[in-house]
Amino acid sequence: MPLPTNEYLMHKEGEWDKYFMSICDIVGSHSKCLSRKIGALIVRDRSILSSGYNGPPRGVPHCAKRLETTDEKDTLFNQPIPTGEIQCPRRLLGYSSGQGLEYCTAAHAERNSIANAARNGTCTAGAILYLNTVLPCKDCMAEIINAGIHIVVCYPGEYDRLSGWMAKYAKVQIRRFEP
Numbered sequence: 001m002p003l004p005t006n007e008y009l010m011h012k013e014g015e016w017d018k019y020f021m022s023i024c025d026i027v028g029s030h031s032k033c034l035s036r037k038i039g040a041l042i043v044r045d046r047s048i049l050s051s052g053y054n055g056p057p058r059g060v061p062h063c064a065k066r067l068e069t070t071d072e073k074d075t076l077f078n079q080p081i082p083t084g085e086i087q088c089p090r091r092l093l094g095y096s097s098g099q100g101l102e103y104c105t106a107a108h109a110e111r112n113s114i115a116n117a118a119r120n121g122t123c124t125a126g127a128i129l130y131l132n133t134v135l136p137c138k139d140c141m142a143e144i145i146n147a148g149i150h151i152v153v154c155y156p157g158e159y160d161r162l163s164g165w166m167a168k169y170a171k172v173q174i175r176r177f178e179p
Contacts, residue, residue, distance in 0.1 A: 016046060017130070017153055017177050024132035027051045032062035033106055034088040035097070036133070040109035042117055042149065044127040050120070052112030056105040063089055063105070109133075110140045114147045124148055135159035135174060138166060145170040153177050 020041055028039030031053040042050040056062055090100040107115070110131055117124050125148030134157040136144060141163040144152060149172065156176040167174055 017175070018179070020048075020130040021132055021153070021177055021179070023048070023051075024130050028053050028109065028132055031055050031109075032064060034063050035091065038109040038131070038133050040113040040132075041130040042113050042122075042124050042127045043130060044124075049122050049124065049127060050113045050117035052109045052114070052116050054106050054109045055112070057107065060105055108137065108140050110136050111143055114143050114149075117147075126150055128153060130154075130177075135163055135167070138162040141166045141172070145172060151175060 020043055024039035024041055026039065027041065028037040031037045031039070033054050036054065038054045040052045041048055090103050093100055093103065095103075110129060113129070114124060127147075127149050128151040129144055129149045131152065131154045134155050135141075136152065136154070137160050141160075145166065151173045152167070153175045154177060156178065164174070166172075
């Protein structure tokens with residue numbers, strides 16, 4: 001029997017990418033983040049090893065919960081918070097996406113998926129990370145590299161150039177997912 005062609009393999013990888021990216025969307029939907037809902041999966045041999053979504057560490061209240069409490073409703077790290085609709089505190093303070101992160105208690109989905117794998121004693125070396133957003137930030141890329149993950153599947157788009165440079169030199173393959 002002849003071996004499958006590269007076209008066949010690419011098609012099969014595309015189908016698996018769709019499958020795992022759809023699961024990333026479901027995982028991300030569990031995020032309590034008031035700004036973005038990101039999900040991440042760590043996969044090896046087409047089996048899910050770990051998942052994570054963006055949010056605060058275990059036991060730390062998420063922003064909506066913090067803003068509901070009377071002792072933190074009017075201030076967040078000594079910054080006045082406008083009253084009214086509960087939304088991302090960084091947005092309430094006038095910060096745009098990616099700015100004012102010192103006011104955010106959340107960890108990124110990719111970091112949480114790596115931490116969940118470590119917590120459960122699961123080896124991530126040689127795995128693939130699926131992420132339903134663009135290329136990870138440089139801090140997450142450092143953890144991805146150190147966790148031994150060798151492929152990142154993510155959406156195309158604007159990304160941290162340093163992260164791309166780090167991936168290149170660490171030989172982490174970036175595979176762009178186009179739905």
